[in-house]
Amino acid sequence: METIEDPAFLRSVLDTTDVPCPACGYNLRGLTTPVCPECNLRLVLRIGLAEPRIGAFVTGLVGISAGLGFCGIMLTYLVITIIFSSQGNTSKPSLLAYLIIGTCVGAAMLVGWIVRRRRMVQARRLGRIIRVVVALVLGLAPPVIILCVIR
Numbered sequence: 001m002e003t004i005e006d007p008a009f010l011r012s013v014l015d016t017t018d019v020p021c022p023a024c025g026y027n028l029r030g031l032t033t034p035v036c037p038e039c040n041l042r043l044v045l046r047i048g049l050a051e052p053r054i055g056a057f058v059t060g061l062v063g064i065s066a067g068l069g070f071c072g073i074m075l076t077y078l079v080i081t082i083i084f085s086s087q088g089n090t091s092k093p094s095l096l097a098y099l100i101i102g103t104c105v106g107a108a109m110l111v112g113w114i115v116r117r118r119r120m121v122q123a124r125r126l127g128r129i130i131r132v133v134v135a136l137v138l139g140l141a142p143p144v145i146i147l148c149v150i151r
Contacts, residue, residue, distance in 0.1 A: 007034045010045055056128035057113075057120045060135035064113055067139035068106030074146065075099040098149055102142030109139060 013019075014031045021028055026038035034043050078096055113120075113135060120131060 010034050010043065013045065053121050053128075056132045057117055060113055060120070060132045060139075061110075063132075063136035064106060064109045064139035067142050068103065068110055070143040071099055071102035071106055071146070075103050095146065095149055098142070098146050102146060105142060106139065109135070 011032060014028050016029075018027055018029045020026065021036040021039060021041070021043070023041050024036065024039040026036055028036065028043070031037075031043075035041065036043060075096075078099060082096075120128060123131065
């Protein structure tokens with residue numbers, strides 16, 4: 001988002017427009033300084049997209065989160081089952097390992113996806129589609145592998 005720091009430009013915009021302060025809601029019309037008189041916070045003008053392109057970002061986020069959520073819930077269930085089992089049953093050590101790996105990979109993917117959000121929004125359409133498909137495949141691969149191991 002581009003920020004405009006010119007107080008004269010801010011004053012010219014607020015001379016004719018009713019705009020609430022983003023912090024406290026005070027009407028800034030006729031403001032003479034770039035500071036809200038009510039909450040005393042500094043104000044700037046910003047230019048942003050009217051319709052940010054976040055559909056691809058959200059789609060990838062949902063796919064990664066679904067895989068992470070599945071692995072996390074299954075891992076929690078398996079750990080609780082092992083802890084409260086009267087025999088200390090660890091009949092599925094490979095499943096436990098897959099769940100730990102799947103949860104760690106999913107968490108790393110989620111953090112990486114969120115950190116690189118700006119690149120996703122700025123990418124061209126084909127680039128966004130490729131990133132989303134890769135995120136969905138990698139995000140949902142651990143649950144699919146785990147379901148195959150359970151059989």
